[in-house]
Amino acid sequence: MARLNYVELPVADTARAKAFYEQAFGWSLTAFGPTYAATTSGDVDLGLQGDAAEATGAPLPVIEVDDLEATLEKVKAAGAEITRPIFAFPGGRRFQFRDPAGNELAATRTD
Template sequence: MAAHHSINYIEIPVTDIATTKQFFAQVFGWEFVDYGPEYSSFTNAGIAGGFFVSEQGFDLAKGSPLLVLYSAQLEASMAKIEGAGAEITKAIFSFPGGRRFHFKDLNGNEFAVWSE
């Protein structure tokens, strides 16, 4: 059961559902359920959500929220992301509480990955 007033689902705009699913399955192990050709929900991501087809994307320069994923092996995650064709936009850096890097997925959407 969802907790009252908690964030429990997020929808992410993408230009290509198939490529997006392949990337997130390969890099992060996410799983998908399709609801037609323009929407796919994802699980095994820490929060439930879905990808929907859109010409719009998100990044910090546009004032978008930053979606931050956790990794127990930061360098290995960065190598896997690069190997899958994503662009590292900020190399690993320290911040209070840990280290992180930013990347743009194959749609140009900006994410971060952090570790202690």
């Protein structure tokens, strides 16, 4: 089953953005280094990407899937452009793609 489980926002200042979301909404964000923080509720979580080299130009919706490699093939066959091949991160693996309308998304498989 595939479901939206994460939205990653590009931010200029991770600490400032983290403080904003904690104060405004009462969320608890975990810092994963100086340029990344995220909620870890297990529902639809929010990530704050402060590394300009890693950040996308707009919010990045992330879809959780059961089989990452099979999803990669389906996405390509459906006409998407792969913008970042499968890579590992703490807790899982993902790839990023641009749909035919130009939206960038990611598909992930968590450990």
